[in-house]
Each structure stands twice: as structure tokens, then as C-alpha cells.
Amino acid sequence: MTVKAASLLVGIKVRTSQHYVRQYKMENEMVVPNIMTKKILGRPPTLTGEHTAFLIDYYDKSADAVLFEARDALSEKFDGISITLSGLHKHLVDKAGLTSKKLESYQWLGWQK
Structure with a gap:
């Protein structure tokens, strides 16, 4: 098999x-990183698409809710969900596309003034 055919087969650039x-010929040992194990061995995400849809709907109904309120509503709706506030915040920003213009530390930690 040619190098080009093999690279197209496994999905890497030629x-x-x-x-x-070239590195293999010089060092006589395999130097190809195993990129598939990183995808398989990682910890599975705590929140799924169903949770994301619930959170988007929750924030559509109550846009002024702080993170600990959203986390409490999530745990009431779905039994067995346990997520930190920072993990919830990251999920909302990355997966749901929800952001706050100004997020003060006492709000997302659940602290009251």
C-alpha cells in the first residue's frame, strides 16, 4: 500500500x-501517536443532549436564574445528576451557547449578597 493510500484510509494528511x-525508517520503531485512545478512554460527559435541551428551555423561561438554581432544577428533573457549578457553567457556554454579559463570582457560586 502506498503512503498516500494509507493516509487516506486512516484519515490523516498525506x-x-x-x-x-521517514521517522520509522530512521528509528526502526513505530512513532505514530494513537489518537483513537484519547477519544475512547476519556470520562464520558455528565450532561447529555437531553439535559442541554432542558437547560435551554429553563433559561428561556427564567433568564435571570443563577447557576445554582439551574443546577437544582436539573437535579429535580433528572434523578442522579451531580455536577459542579463550574462544570455546569462550562457546559452552558460550550454546548448550549448561553453566556452572561457579566458573571460575578458570587452569582455562579450561589452566594448571596
């Missing part, structure tokens, strides 16, 4: 596979 072949 130039990258050529580099790996």
Missing part, C-alpha cells in the same frame, strides 16, 4: 503520514 514513514 504529508503527516510521509513524516511518520
